[in-house]
Amino acid sequence: MALRLVQVNFKARDDSALGRFWAEALGWGISSEGPGVTNVEPVGSVYPDPAAFCVDVVTVPDPETVKYRTRLDLNTASAAHQVELVEHLCKLGATPADVGQGDVPWTVLADPEGNLFRVLEPRAIYRDTGPIAAVVVSCADPRAMARFWGEATDWTLHEVTDHHARLRSANGVGPYLEFLRTPAVRSVWGRVHLDLRPYPGDDQAAEVARLRALGATIADVGQGDVPWVCLADSEGNEFCVLTPG
Incomplete structure (x- = not known):
């Protein structure tokens, strides 16, 4: 069993306005699965697609104003x-x-x-990622994060040191997922998190149990009765396990 990383999720005061910003920033299109949700994805892509790692913007009542752990790095040529x-x-x-x-x-x-x-200077490693070079997560222990996320997902580990870890889709497409050692990482809820989806035919509950055996914990972020499951990795980074599809 393995999970796919399908999108990065932004909590927002106004999903429509923030979604428009990111769509224009990335040169992507906009769709919506319902009120309060704006999906930003490459035009013509078929979700889910590792080459089209999407941005999901969701309105919540009071987005936290905190020092965020997760950010996007944008690619330039x-x-x-x-x-x-x-x-x-x-x-x-x-x-x-x-x-x-x-x-x-x-x-x-x-x-x-x-x-x-961040808008990066040109880097050869990101030449084929598309507009998003990497999703970067601040952490205390990149090696531990690489172990967890490498087992949680079907992404391939490309590099790991005491200061940095880098994973990418096994298909060699789309952005990288990177973990960067950062002093004094705060243990607070973030406004940006990752969404994972089981493959068609896989069992969401079984995947959640597998992740908990790897060290994930149930996270209550006020989500209420929803079809996805909110978890946190060993350093408290929240993520969601969506329904299979």
């Missing part, structure tokens, strides 16, 4: 493209963010609701 993309994003409503990064080749921005993300 050249130095000129990086400059143009930053200018484009700022016109869409992004703002420069100072997180103590100092003199670095990437640019840190915040989206209109304050979610931090």
